[in-house]
Amino acid sequence: MSFHRLIEKIKETKNPTVVGLDPLFSYLPAFLREQYMKNTDSPLESAAAAVLEFNKTLIDALCDIVPAVKPQCAYYEYYGWAGMKTLEETISYAQKKGMFVIIDGKRNDIGSTMEAYAAAHLGESDLLGTTAEAFHGDALTVNGYLGSDGITPLLSYCDQNDKGIFVLVKTSNPSSGELQDKQIDGKPVYQLMGELCEQWGAKTKGEPYSAVGAVVGATYPEELSKLRKALPHTFFLVPGYGAQGGGAKDVAGAFDENGLGAIVNSSRGILCAYKKEGCDEKDFAAAARREALRMKDDIVSVINLK
Amino acid sequence: MSFHRLIEKIKETKNPTVVGLDPLFSYLPAFLREQYMKNTDSPLESAAAAVLEFNKTLIDALCDIVPAVKPQCAYYEYYGWAGMKTLEETISYAQKKGMFVIIDGKRNDIGSTMEAYAAAHLGESDLLGTTAEAFHGDALTVNGYLGSDGITPLLSYCDQNDKGIFVLVKTSNPSSGELQDKQIDGKPVYQLMGELCEQWGAKTKGEPYSAVGAVVGATYPEELSKLRKALPHTFFLVPGYGAQGGGAKDVAGAFDENGLGAIVNSSRGILCAYKKEGCDEKDFAAAARREALRMKDDIVSVINLK
Numbered sequence: 001m002s003f004h005r006l007i008e009k010i011k012e013t014k015n016p017t018v019v020g021l022d023p024l025f026s027y028l029p030a031f032l033r034e035q036y037m038k039n040t041d042s043p044l045e046s047a048a049a050a051v052l053e054f055n056k057t058l059i060d061a062l063c064d065i066v067p068a069v070k071p072q073c074a075y076y077e078y079y080g081w082a083g084m085k086t087l088e089e090t091i092s093y094a095q096k097k098g099m100f101v102i103i104d105g106k107r108n109d110i111g112s113t114m115e116a117y118a119a120a121h122l123g124e125s126d127l128l129g130t131t132a133e134a135f136h137g138d139a140l141t142v143n144g145y146l147g148s149d150g151i152t153p154l155l156s157y158c159d160q161n162d163k164g165i166f167v168l169v170k171t172s173n174p175s176s177g178e179l180q181d182k183q184i185d186g187k188p189v190y191q192l193m194g195e196l197c198e199q200w201g202a203k204t205k206g207e208p209y210s211a212v213g214a215v216v217g218a219t220y221p222e223e224l225s226k227l228r229k230a231l232p233h234t235f236f237l238v239p240g241y242g243a244q245g246g247g248a249k250d251v252a253g254a255f256d257e258n259g260l261g262a263i264v265n266s267s268r269g270i271l272c273a274y275k276k277e278g279c280d281e282k283d284f285a286a287a288a289r290r291e292a293l294r295m296k297d298d299i300v301s302v303i304n305l306k
Numbered sequence: 307m308s309f310h311r312l313i314e315k316i317k318e319t320k321n322p323t324v325v326g327l328d329p330l331f332s333y334l335p336a337f338l339r340e341q342y343m344k345n346t347d348s349p350l351e352s353a354a355a356a357v358l359e360f361n362k363t364l365i366d367a368l369c370d371i372v373p374a375v376k377p378q379c380a381y382y383e384y385y386g387w388a389g390m391k392t393l394e395e396t397i398s399y400a401q402k403k404g405m406f407v408i409i410d411g412k413r414n415d416i417g418s419t420m421e422a423y424a425a426a427h428l429g430e431s432d433l434l435g436t437t438a439e440a441f442h443g444d445a446l447t448v449n450g451y452l453g454s455d456g457i458t459p460l461l462s463y464c465d466q467n468d469k470g471i472f473v474l475v476k477t478s479n480p481s482s483g484e485l486q487d488k489q490i491d492g493k494p495v496y497q498l499m500g501e502l503c504e505q506w507g508a509k510t511k512g513e514p515y516s517a518v519g520a521v522v523g524a525t526y527p528e529e530l531s532k533l534r535k536a537l538p539h540t541f542f543l544v545p546g547y548g549a550q551g552g553g554a555k556d557v558a559g560a561f562d563e564n565g566l567g568a569i570v571n572s573s574r575g576i577l578c579a580y581k582k583e584g585c586d587e588k589d590f591a592a593a594a595r596r597e598a599l600r601m602k603d604d605i606v607s608v609i610n611l612k
Contacts, residue, residue: 081390
């Protein structure tokens with residue numbers, strides 16, 4: 001099905017941004033870390049419990065003004081299986097609060113293995129006689145290096161379960177060009193990947209935006225604008241705003257004439273707003289909310305969202 | 307540090323193969339599934355416990371004849387956080403039995419996020435005051451679409467913790483050519499990625515094989531032979547033998563003149579050997595051992611391993 005649920009939330013909150021829940025342990029306020037780690041016998045479990053409280057407090061402070069969260073799997077695997085439990089509980093909590101959840105896993109594989117990732121993150125696991133939901137995200141980021149065999153297994157989940165995927169197209173990091181900018185038949189690799197997104201998306205429902213989105217970094221504003229025009233049915237997830245150097249003007253080109261078609265991520269800028277502000281660390285969630293509102297105003301000022 | 311620990315195990319067992327622990331629930335014998343799923347209130351946890359017993363029984367039957375196992379993350383995430391607990395316990399058990407463990411996660415991201423994956427899968431998680439190991443694999447598969455920013459954070463873990471990585475170069479699936487075979491400056495994308503592996507590997511210790519390996523599928527034997535010659539310091543992980551159609555002759559080109567330089571994976575062929583044999587399903591592990599020995603003999607017959 002397309003990203004209509006996400007688009008509805010964006011219209012409702014008038015805010016095309018997503019908060020990246022990337023809980024590096026040093027991002028947590030010291031009081032929270034100390035409270036959980038004091039005299040623990042199971043440091044990974046205790047740390048994962050601290051992360052869950054951090055996330056829930058942030059979600060409470062953000063859920064009425066921000067449409068979506070994007071937990072980054074790496075920062076949950078970091079805490080072992082207990083971290084994955086926190087990931088699942090964070091997703092449940094955010095969804096209960098009405099937020100759209102993008103699992104940032106950049107998963108990739110083929111055939112029945114990609115099918116397993118799709119079931120784990122966007123569907124139900126078939127346990128032969130019963131089914132159960134593992135991580136039940138609303139969307140998943142994926143890597144398309146393996147071609148259609150790695151993407152096709154996801155498409156039926158998108159339509160049947162009303163979910164979406166974001167394929168890496170042009171990433172925000174300095175070395176993204178080592179492969180992605182190389183020319184194939186007169187066009188860069190990222191453009192080829194973008195065109196594949198349009199082809200894959202055409203197999204899903206949704207107008208104008210299909211269920212196949214693309215990750216395009218804020219740090220390459222020229223490429224972003226070109227891709228917006230070239231890929232009219234592909235919804236963009238835009239990392240690189242804030243800490244990585246992208247500003248509102250840099251992301252403006254990601255949006256269509258209605259101020260839709262893209263969602264801009266900020267992680268550290270919001271999670272660590274209390275450090276930048278220098279406020280009492282117990283007010284970390286209020287600081288996150290202030291920064292989320294500032295970011296919203298910054299981005300909405302350069303687009304035409306009604 | 308290179309793959310010297312893996313190479314030692316290969317020499318010791320005279321067996322350059324790895325068993326892919328890809329526990330689709332339907333691969334488990336019915337008696338095992340029924341035993342755990344009967345009257346369960348927590349289907350994912352019960353299924354994950356059944357998988358752990360399946361894996362341990364297989365490891366017991368294989369650990370003296372096979373040098374390595376390769377658990378595929380998708381089939382653990384499939385069972386939620388409980389599956390990730392089974393993944394960790396499977397890794398611990400295999401290592402205790404002397405096996406080298408390749409975590410097949412095809413992880414990819416940038417900077418501090420890739421750093422978190424590296425710590426989670428190959429190192430220790432820093433909990434500010436204490437450290438703990440999350441998944442502690444011996445090697446990890448990764449995807450290089452994001453360029454050096456996604457690989458460099460892993461290299462220090464390889465040298466400091468004596469671990470290795472395998473970068474996707476030419477994958478075994480039918481559509482791998484959609485991007486990987488496209489020509490850039492007169493050479494295919496997979497060759498460019500292979501050359502990047504040599505460059506990244508040169509930053510790690512190890513002779514002749516660095517700590518940066520490559521995934522090259524058995525289903526493209528011509529490319530495999532060419533890449534072996536072009537990438538003399540890159541150890542190969544070769545999927546696609548057996549169920550995907552590759553035979554011993556197809557993988558022969560992956561090896562060097564000493565019968566080293568590559569390890570060939572089989573998953574379904576070994577895990578489901580009891581189904582193919584038609585033996586009593588309680589003998590699933592013995593059937594797996596018979597098939598592992600058959601595969602070893604098949605591959606060793608076409609290479610020069612002393």
